[in-house]
Amino acid sequence: MSEGLTPLASLSLTHVHYDPTDRISYICAWLALVPQGLCVMYATLIWSTREIEIALLFAGQLVCEALNFALKRLIKEERPRLMNGKGYGMPSSHAQFVSYFAVSMALFLLLRHRPPSPGIRKRNHSPMTMLERIVWSVLGLAMAAAVASSRIYLKYHTEKQVLVGCAAGIVSAVGWFIITTIIRQTGWLAWAIETPVAKWLRVRDLVVEEDLCQAGWEKWDDKMMELKAREKKTR
Template sequence: MSANNSLDQTDWKTVGFTHVEYPKGDFIGFILAWSSLFPFFVLSGFVTHIYFRREIHTISFFAGIFLNEGVNLVLKYIVREPRPTSPHTVSNLEYGWPSSHSQFTWFFVTYIIFFIYFRSHSSNSMIELIWKHSMTAVCILTACVVAFSRYYLQYHNFNQVLWGSFFGVVLGTGWFVFTHVILSPFFQTVVTLEICEFLMIRDSTLIPNIMWFEYTTSRQESRTRRKMVSKKVQ
């Protein structure tokens, strides 16, 4: 008996307040169901990061996410391939090719990997190389788990997951190149616009190590203000 046939004969349970279902009592299915929520965690993280950081590069990355989703939606309504027959209690009427979860996750992960190797601060030290390779491994593993979850939980067949992953990698690569070759040279000009100054949108592209820059700047500002307070007290 195949794995899918075994799952057909089990009860399905939703994850919390979501509509993602997994076979009741299946711990692996439970973990994979939670992994299917990865895109929602990413989107909430984007919104939070953009609100607090106001970084134009992050905004551009976020725009790429929406472009990727738009391409996925267009492809689905062109091909109109149905999802596999499944025993889910909550029916999904959306078309299945390509898998949007797989495409979203691989777009995000591909862009992040390129950013790690080509945009993040590099000192060529052994520790930093280990960090980069480790982060890349985590990204790839995460994308594989999310993509596999859609097949395991019978939301998509293997072909839909495979093509969703392929389009995600291609679009993630393309958007990274487009952002850093075409858009980045204009970031400095864009952030000087009145609307960007009003919204406090900034560009940190030319700062090699933004974390170190912000750390040293905040320390210097803190010291300056402490001295000012000390003089007032005296």
């Protein structure tokens, strides 16, 4: 019956080898899926918020991935175990991916994000304090460290491959932050947002000064206040 049938292949995008008898190995296998989860998050936020800052962050992530692709084919260093993953192992793409994301988020929260001061507090909105932004930044960096360490534990990469991946991700994040800062300060970003295509796509640049929930929350709050006012009139 099986003669003449084409053998099936495995989609290696989420195919992770781990030791089923080792709980830490099992957790590491889940950590290996963090980059895929972040890509879903990028797509969801870009589509739902139309925030230019998130789109720029994702663009930098793609540049970081292109750099990893080039470095792997330039260095051509094998993985510690050839059965774990396709392609070369230097530098670790997982480590580079999450390092870029975590450092970029920390740079945004600590240097670029400018929420209203407590004295200029918006209606029904308490902006993040500097302490809260530091906490979120540390959590993001800890997540990146956990994902990078999992690649060593699962023997997908050597320690050197992971460290180089982290370094490449950090350099990419800092470099992209500088580039986007220049684009903002020179007015090119403001010009791009005012183009007909950007307006048709409803592109905006609010997250620098407020959180993602604020603008929508104010519209909802206005609607509820209007509804309550109507109910009072009908009594």
